Amino acid sequence: MIEHDVKDLNLATAGRYKIEWAESQMPVLQLIRERFSKERPLAGLKISACLHVTSETAALARTMQVGGADLVLCASNPLSTQDEVAASLVANDEIPVYAIKGEDNETYYRHLNAALDHHPHMTMDDGCDLVSVLHKERKNQISEVLAGTEETTTGVIRLRAMAKEKVLRYPVLAVNDSMTKHFFDNRYGTGQSTVDGIVRATNILLAGRTFVVCGYGWCGRGLASRARGMGAQVVVTEVDPLKALEALMDGFQVLPLSEASSHGDIFVTVTGDKNVIDASHMQAMKDGAVLANSGHFNSEINIPALESMSKGEPRQIRPFVQQYTLENGRHLNLLGEGRLINLAAAEGHPAAVMDMSFANQALGLEFMRANAKTLENDVYTIPEAIDREIARLKLDSMGVKIDTLTSEQAAYLASWQEGT
Numbered sequence: 001m002i003e004h005d006v007k008d009l010n011l012a013t014a015g016r017y018k019i020e021w022a023e024s025q026m027p028v029l030q031l032i033r034e035r036f037s038k039e040r041p042l043a044g045l046k047i048s049a050c051l052h053v054t055s056e057t058a059a060l061a062r063t064m065q066v067g068g069a070d071l072v073l074c075a076s077n078p079l080s081t082q083d084e085v086a087a088s089l090v091a092n093d094e095i096p097v098y099a100i101k102g103e104d105n106e107t108y109y110r111h112l113n114a115a116l117d118h119h120p121h122m123t124m125d126d127g128c129d130l131v132s133v134l135h136k137e138r139k140n141q142i143s144e145v146l147a148g149t150e151e152t153t154t155g156v157i158r159l160r161a162m163a164k165e166k167v168l169r170y171p172v173l174a175v176n177d178s179m180t181k182h183f184f185d186n187r188y189g190t191g192q193s194t195v196d197g198i199v200r201a202t203n204i205l206l207a208g209r210t211f212v213v214c215g216y217g218w219c220g221r222g223l224a225s226r227a228r229g230m231g232a233q234v235v236v237t238e239v240d241p242l243k244a245l246e247a248l249m250d251g252f253q254v255l256p257l258s259e260a261s262s263h264g265d266i267f268v269t270v271t272g273d274k275n276v277i278d279a280s281h282m283q284a285m286k287d288g289a290v291l292a293n294s295g296h297f298n299s300e301i302n303i304p305a306l307e308s309m310s311k312g313e314p315r316q317i318r319p320f321v322q323q324y325t326l327e328n329g330r331h332l333n334l335l336g337e338g339r340l341i342n343l344a345a346a347e348g349h350p351a352a353v354m355d356m357s358f359a360n361q362a363l364g365l366e367f368m369r370a371n372a373k374t375l376e377n378d379v380y381t382i383p384e385a386i387d388r389e390i391a392r393l394k395l396d397s398m399g400v401k402i403d404t405l406t407s408e409q410a411a412y413l414a415s416w417q418e419g420t
């Protein structure tokens with residue numbers, strides 16, 4: 001048996017079914033897998049991947065393996081692992097996995113280091129923790145690394161900060177910045193899966209409730225529109241005037257969080273920043289308010305402040321719901337320990353949207369392998385032609401046809417002489 005640290009290998013059959021189900025909804029990735037099986041573009045490449053260990057990630061891992069990669073997988077969040085999927089990857093695919101749902105911080109970093117013991121030529125990150133540990137604690141290994149990929153907005157922000165300080169030691173592809181990633185995954189994926197996570201955790205009715213979305217980036221836009229679709233009164237809070245204006249013209253009420261705090265029934269952070277919901281906001285919230293986060297890290301809600309404002313320990317009133325009683329007697333319900341609720345209490349984004357994100361990862365690895373030597377130690381995006389090809393394949397797989405320009409139209413768009 002290959003090395004691993006997963007919850008229980010007896011779960012492997014359930015995991016296998018789950019992976020099969022996800023793969024049936026990932027036609028673009030399947031096409032890439034077929035080509036990879038013939039061309040083996042990742043042959044001999046050692047890859048350490050730090051991703052959410054879900055059935056969709058398993059579909060990607062199996063595609064990379066077919067393409068010739070020698071890969072190891074660890075969790076990118078302590079609460080996002082699907083234990084049955086982890087078991088199946090180990091038992092059925094012989095992919096070393098280090099991930100257990102609910103692992104503590106120490107185990108999380110032990111798993112990350114186990115993935116780095118693989119001495120990768122490429123890193124795949126979801127949040128930049130792998131790159132960060134390599135650059136801070138395992139510098140002697142960095143020269144072995146050719147390139148990396150990064151899945152999330154949060155990770156790309158960290159990488160750009162590293163590149164700006166000139167400390168990034170190898171080129172990284174920002175998968176998040178592909179159009180076929182953030183337009184769809186961040187918006188429709190986060191929108192649906194966050195509502196799914198909140199509903200699975202609480203079973204509360206959203207219709208008629210005041211739903212406060214903190215942050216109107218791609219994820220916030222998606223979440224606000226899905227919450228409205230469920231009948232909630234949506235309030236958006238923002239710090240960026242452009243995004244606030246967009247939220248307003250999209251038809252949402254825009255308020256500072258200090259004002260929204262006393263109105264909201266449900267509060268969700270999707271900002272990528274820290275202490276967005278702070279002590280003063282929680283102090284003003286109604287009895288029974290629900291707090292959740294769908295940003296990458298559990299830093300968006302000031303949980304230490306919530307703990308110190310509360311009487312005694314929180315009650316685990318339902319799975320993924322901790323109920324705090326404040327000194328003022330009100331109860332606040334924190335979901336999923338403030339970790340990304342869509343993966344903690346639900347299953348993350350649906351496979352049909354991860355199809356495009358992970359097509360970008362697979363083609364991104366191929367691209368970085370072929371081009372890394374010519375790139376600086378900076379953050380790159382996938383060439384637009386690859387991005388558009390992924391969109392074309394996705395449309396094809398959905399049986400949707402579109403028009404093409406006539407040669408007259410193409411010439412018109414490329415010329416400046418014709419006017420009124």
Ligand code: ADE
Nearest residue numbers: 052054056057347348349
């Ligand atoms: N990030 C969000 N949803 C995901 C999923 N289903 N699998 C992997 N990473 C994700």
